[in-house]
Amino acid sequence: MYSIVRTAIVQGIKSIPVFVEADMSDGLPVFEMVGFLSAEVKEAKERVRTALxxxxxxxxxKRITINFMPANVKKNGSGFDLPIALSILGAMDIIEKEKLKELFVIGEVGLNxxxxxxxxxxPMLAEAEEAGIHTCIVPYENATEAxxxxxxxxxxxxxxxETIDVINGKRYQRKPKEQKPLTEEKQPDFSEINGQHVLKRACETAVSGMHNLLMxxxxxxxKTMAAMRIPTILPPLDEKEQMELSKIYSVSGLFSNREQLIDKRPFRSPHHTVTPQGLAGGGSIPRPGEISLAHKGVLFLDELPEFKKDTLEILRQPMEEKAVRLVRMNGDYEYPADFMLVAAMNPCKCGYFPDMQKCRCSSGTLERYINRISQPLLDRIDICVATSQIPFEELTEKREEETSEKIRERVMAVHERxxxxxxxxxFCYNSQIPGSKIGEYCSLHLKQEAYMEKMYEKLNLTARSYHKILKVARTLADMDGSEDILQRHLTEAVCYRNIDKKLWGREV
Ligand SMILES: [Zn+2]
Structure with missing residues (x-):
């Protein structure tokens, strides 16, 4: 007496098919489960026995043996309960085995x-569908997602x-969906920010060239207001991106009965007390971290110097590879993490620098404050913009501000270019031009080259910051519709150069 059912396990956001087979034979009554199982899957034995x-x-x-295939993939999680129960019921001839074979089944069972x-x-159903499975049994609470x-x-x-009835062809009636009142969530919009044109321009420049930004x-x-609105000027997500992002939220358990794929770019703003694991992902049963939840959107680190250095340094590899890889005994997990980094900080501990009338920080305090930021992280930021409190006139002035939609149209034209x-x-964006190709894509006319040479010395630039200025100038020229990088693009790019420890306190 034998029966088999198809289910799956998720690793990263990939689903791996797993087959659960049950065999019942005469002999000493034992119930055993084999096939590289974690402790929690082994516990399913008692849960399933009692639930049945x-x-x-x-x-x-009888002698009951449950085998999980493939044997080389470690099985964890509680979703195997229902497949185990059904394979047993199939072997007992309580449900039709032939029908069972064609199903995809997942679900945890309670003792009752x-x-x-x-x-x-x-991800599990998407994979099963690709493999040619057309029917599935899922927990009721997962229906909307399924x-x-x-x-x-x-x-x-x-x-x-109910599952037995469904498989044996008795009536199945899906409860009508509760009619939720349609409330369109109001999206933030750049038009809600009065004034702050320098800040808005920096945001648009950053998104246009996909440069990371520090405010x-x-x-x-x-700063926070602007950061929250950056996802609204990024191009809309295509269907493939929506599916990928939705899978990340699905494996995180954050999908919560949405009736459509996630179609808005995410904005994630972890608190500075976040752990390295919370940021990058991990855990004994791995889960995606904040950087994966920010996939295709914005990761906002407010009060940057408050973050622990080792927490931030964990971002290095994912930012390079646009994915997080976690190596575990039971396999490698990969979560996508292609996000735009936006960070914000006070200019000094008291917040008033460079207003020397108000700033109470000594040069030592200033230096310590800046030194707290992880240098590898600063190295990945191309644009740095200083903002000030909004002058009263700007705040009270009534005028039409540009909408996110309008800004996004321009951004998309630059991306097309x-x-x-x-x-x-x-690579596809200016921020990704490698050092070896700067000469090819960011070439300057003689006069501009002379200007940059002068800046190089005057501002004591490093080769790295010199390249960043050129890449940002390339983006500014693209925003202008100009193939040549002109003087005004360089001048603006120089203003956006990153904070530099040596310059701090002398020049802003
Ligand atoms: Zn200060």
């Missing part, structure tokens, strides 16, 4: 036979009892 008994089915006094939701439904996989016939069940300014200068320019390259 409470549904009205006692395990026969109730079925509970699991994480990662979206329905996003369009070609799949979904049975959303509350209990083992310096006293509290109340609108870069896509064409870099069509034969492995």
């Amino acid at each position: 008994r409470n549904t009205g089915y006692r395990l026969p006094a 036979g109730e079925i509970r939701p699991v994480h990662g439904i979206l 329905e996003l996989v369009k070609q799949m016939r979904i049975y959303a069940v509350h209990s083992i009892k 310096l300014g006293p509290p109340g200068a609108g 870069m896509r064409y320019r870099f069509r034969n390259e492995s």
